[in-house]
Amino acid sequence: MSGVRRSVRVLFTLWWLQLKIVAVSAFDGILNVIYPLFFATTAFLMFGQSGKPEALVYAGLGAAVMGTWSAMATSASGALQSQRWQGTLELLVCAPTRLALAVLPVTAALATVALYSLVATLVWGRVVFGIEVQIASPVAFVVALAVTLASLATFGFLLSVTVVRYRTGWALGNLLEYPGWLLCGFLVPLDLFPTWVQWLAQALPPTWGMAAIRSAAAGQAPWGEIAVCAGLGLGYAVLATVLSERLVDSARRNATLALT
């Protein structure tokens, strides 16, 4: 079997296996759907007070995508820590394939499950708060969403590999949840922030993904934003791949793989 075919097979098989595991996990599956709904509800109630229907639609779309960040920040950081607790992290690291190929499908599965959260929040907004999100360009919307999720998966990949070396790295995911919600333009327009914060926000793929999704929903061309989002996602994937090799070497040298 050629190297490429073997890599694709590893990626697909692991993605499918992880998807089945995550889909029935109370924390990574069920909670990732329910938890963002509390924040979406709060945001809907707050925007509802403003008395502007367009503000509620803005919040409806943003809150729906917000859950995808939540699924990635917390769950991706905890993904390898779970393997450590279960005693399978050493097996994963010793598998006769690159660590990147073993970890990326884990975060890709989390990104796939994040779709549940997005749909659930859109339905919640429609049924409970009467928010009608109109999608003017459905094809562009689907492409923007797919690229956003893929770039989130690579960002999650970067987060998850840090845990290979640092046992408490999962706390990084908890820490990043609110800043991501704040900075990626889900509920707060970026122009409310100081310039240096806007620059920081633009280094995060979901910022561009969210902008692309809003453009597609409004019927504008989102392709530039989609391209930047995809480029950033690719950049994070390369960075995570390089980092994963170094961190695994360090973890082996310091014998921290099996430490819980």
Place this chain on the structure above:
Amino acid sequence: MSETGPAVTMRPGAPASGGVSLLAALRVVFVGGVISFRALFNWLNPYIYVPTMLISPVFQILLFAYVGRSAGVADDGFYVIGNAVQYASIPCLFAMANTIAGERFTQTLGIVLSTPVNRVALFIGRSLPVVANGWFVAMVALFVGGRVLGVDLPLRVWPGIALCVVVASASCTGLGLLQASIALRVRSTAVLSNIVFGVLLVFCGTNVALDALPAWMAGVGRVLPLTHAIEAARRVAGGAGLGDVAGLLAREAALGVAFTVAGLLALRYVEAQSRRHATLELQ
């Protein structure tokens, strides 16, 4: 003929002999409580504590303050106080759930529950450090969040707010105790704690004042911990004296006592059920 050992006739929580010693109970409350907290609340590791307990609440405050600015409703002070006090629920709920889940994870739950120690002393002792930690987390969030957003609270209001936060942490720990009883039967305690946290976020007037919530939601909020303490803290910050908010604090404290009693009763019931169904140490 084989000997299987003496039959156990002691009921859970009964004294080993000669009645309950007050000194032993106090030791369980204060010494046992602190040891358990240090052993079971593994978030005390600074690499976990600082990001999760000290930085995250500040970002929660920033998130809702900016959403408030974006929506054009309320002022930053409203969100600083609401979210700082509400964030006390994270340490209170998670740490109380860990008093059960942590023991189960380390396979010591059976040992703890087979000791003849007084259950009230055992769980109240485990609650006290949790209340102190919840208070500390909320106060740090209030101070740092206020500084970041430029919300200037005069020095004279801080003692009153500190008292409100103590009552809030205590009542929320009562809810945590009730949740700990559920943790005896439900294994996914992190999921449970997150859901309860979310309920408190939406219903307690944290980001939307009770009078702006639908009536049924405000009604639910009034029987939950934190609601009255958040309102009291906002009034104190606005210049009200402690006498003015005594009623609110009394209601918050009463709710805390009610949840604590319900938690202790539920723990007693679920412990018996868990013994009967052999589910105590299921991971």
